Structures are given as C-alpha cells and as structure tokens.
Amino acid sequence: MKIAILSRNKNLYSTRRLVEAAEEREHEVRVLDTLRCYMDIATDKPGINYRGERLEHFDAVIPRIGASITAYGLAVLRQFEMMGTFPLSESVAIGRSRDKLRSLQLLSRKGIGLPLSSFAHHVDNTRDLINLVGGPPVVVKLLEGTQGKGVVLAETFKAAESVIDAFRELGADFLVQEFIKEAGGSDVRCLVIGNKVVAAMERKAKEGEFRSNLHRGGTASLTKLTPQERATAIKAAKTMGLNVAGVDILRSGHGPLVMEVNSSPGLEGIENATHKNVAGMIINYIEENAKPNRTRTRGKG
Numbered sequence: 001m002k003i004a005i006l007s008r009n010k011n012l013y014s015t016r017r018l019v020e021a022a023e024e025r026e027h028e029v030r031v032l033d034t035l036r037c038y039m040d041i042a043t044d045k046p047g048i049n050y051r052g053e054r055l056e057h058f059d060a061v062i063p064r065i066g067a068s069i070t071a072y073g074l075a076v077l078r079q080f081e082m083m084g085t086f087p088l089s090e091s092v093a094i095g096r097s098r099d100k101l102r103s104l105q106l107l108s109r110k111g112i113g114l115p116l117s118s119f120a121h122h123v124d125n126t127r128d129l130i131n132l133v134g135g136p137p138v139v140v141k142l143l144e145g146t147q148g149k150g151v152v153l154a155e156t157f158k159a160a161e162s163v164i165d166a167f168r169e170l171g172a173d174f175l176v177q178e179f180i181k182e183a184g185g186s187d188v189r190c191l192v193i194g195n196k197v198v199a200a201m202e203r204k205a206k207e208g209e210f211r212s213n214l215h216r217g218g219t220a221s222l223t224k225l226t227p228q229e230r231a232t233a234i235k236a237a238k239t240m241g242l243n244v245a246g247v248d249i250l251r252s253g254h255g256p257l258v259m260e261v262n263s264s265p266g267l268e269g270i271e272n273a274t275h276k277n278v279a280g281m282i283i284n285y286i287e288e289n290a291k292p293n294r295t296r297t298r299g300k301g
C-alpha cells in the first residue's frame with residue numbers, strides 16, 4: 001500500500017515509529033509536512049500539491065495534526081478524503097475531538113461517565129457556574145488547550161472567580177469542572193484501535209502537581225483496566241468516530257470518568273510503558289480497513 005503520514009516533523013518519535021512499522025510490512029510510506037501541502041479546490045478533480053509537485057494517489061493517510069494547526073491540517077485531510085484516500089481517523093472526528101466542550105456534549109449524549117462540567121460565555125453570576133459543578137475545588141480549563149497548559153485547579157471561590165475573570169478578559173473559552181480528588185493526581189490513558197483497547201498506562205503527576213501530563217513531568221506505568229474502564233474507553237472512541245484514540249480516564253469513587261479523547265495520541269509514552277508495538281497495530285488496522293472511498297463523512301459537516 002501507499003501510505004502518507006501528515007506530520008510537521010519526520011523526526012518525532014510517533015512519526016518515526018509509524019514509518020518504521022509501515023516499512024517493516026513493506027508498504028511505501030511518505031511523510032508530508034502538513035503545512036507544505038496545498039490544494040486547488042475549484043477543479044472537478046481534487047488534488048494536492050507538495051513543493052511544486054502534484055501528489056500521486058495514496059491508499060491511506062495517517063493524520064498527526066498538531067493542535068496549533070488544526071484548521072489547516074483538517075482542510076488537507078478533507079482533501080485526501082475527497083480524493084478517496086482512507087484516513088486513519090476522519091477529519092470530522094478529529095474536529096470534534098479538538099473541542100473539549102463539543103466532545104463532552106457528544107459523550108454525555110451517549111451516557112458516558114464524565115466529570116460534572118459547566119460552561120458559559122457570559123454569566124453575571126460566576127458563582128452559579130462554580131456551584132453548578134458542586135462548588136470548589138474546581139478545575140477551570142481552556143477549551144482548546146493541550147499538554148496541561150490552560151488547566152488550573154482553583155481551591156476556593158475566590159481563586160476560581162479570579163481565574164474565570166482572567167480567562168474572560170482574554171476572550172478565551174473555558175469550562176469549569178468538578179475536581180476529582182480521589183484520582184490522586186493520576187489518570188489512565190487507554191489507547192484504542194478499532195474496537196479494542198490495545199494498551200493502557202497510568203500516568204501520575206509529579207510531586208506537588210495535579211496534572212498527570214507526561215509533558216508536565218508525569219510518570220507512566222503499566223496498569224490493569226477493569227472491564228468497565230475498557231468498555232468506557234471503547235465507547236468514547238466510537239462516539240467521537242475515531243478509529244484510533246487516546247482516551248483519558250479519571251478513576252473516581254463512582255467509576256471511570258472520561259476526561260478527554262485525543263485524536264493524535266503520542267506513541268512514545270505508551271510504547272515505553274507497555275512494551276507494545278502500537279505503531280505496528282495501527283498499520284495492521286490500516287491493512288485490514290483501508291478501502292478506497294471508505295469514509296463515512298468525506299469531510300461533510
């Protein structure tokens with residue numbers, strides 16, 4: 001098969017591993033810098049150009065689109081979809097997952113356990129927003145943050161109100177969430193491929209920190225999932241429409257709560273913690289599922 005990987009940097013761990021895994025299985029693989037792809041939309045034969053060259057047809061495309069280039073990256077991915085290339089995950093699904101509020105709304109529709117969350121653009125009474133999730137301590141988070149940036153723990157009304165005022169002043173969209181204290185600074189990353197959890201790790205925040213992101217100094221270790229956690233992760237990925245997803249779960253006193261569903265989960269942490277060949281399993285999934293024009297949405301709404 002001919003496989004394209006959309007990635008800004010071919011030296012990143014995840015990109016390198018996917019290239020390796022594809023080559024091991026004798027596929028032709030090419031890393032394309034997402035921002036260097038350009039396209040003409042007006043012709044009846046959609047195509048993509050790359051550094052002055054018209055790209056040949058690819059059977060499958062693996063999007064690794066960073067949060068900072070979501071809009072352009074998804075436009076490129078949509079173009080691949082219009083050309084009949086099989087996307088590992090569809091542009092529409094990735095678009096959903098990039099908006100934390102939209103994600104939570106979709107997940108709640110399906111009855112998936114979530115931390116209580118509230119959202120407002122303008123409220124006269126910020127206290128109401130905080131009370132809606134049970135009062136302090138609360139977590140206030142930007143809707144489009146990643147790697148723990150823009151996630152703040154506010155222990156008192158006063159602290160929560162100040163953070164909310166500051167985010168408002170900056171014109172940033174945010175949500176307020178109940179703080180799941182029992183999780184103890186840990187969460188579980190479940191790597192879902194198709195309808196299976198193929199690997200899982202527990203991430204623990206470093207001393208004095210509540211955010212377990214590996215980018216914030218968190219550490220990862222193996223963990224065994226309960227059947228309920230496994231079922232929750234699979235249902236969450238399916239609800240978002242993602243074929244590959246990193247589902248983050250908080251272990252609360254009342255069962256697993258989904259915090260977020262990542263559409264471009266990093267492979268380094270999970271492969272190192274579990275010694276599993278996740279990149280190989282992703283290529284396997286493509287081998288089993290990539291058929292021309294097999295996209296449910298092809299970039300539609």
Ligand code: ADP
Binds near residue numbers: 147
């Ligand atoms: P990001 O997209 O920036 O990773 P997250 O929503 O995943 O943002 O939050 C980052 C980290 O903060 C999580 O991995 C978790 O450890 C912690 N965290 C986030 N929300 C909560 C919450 N409601 N209760 C307890 N811990 C939380």
Ligand code: MG
Binds near residue numbers: 147
């Ligand atoms: Mg996260």
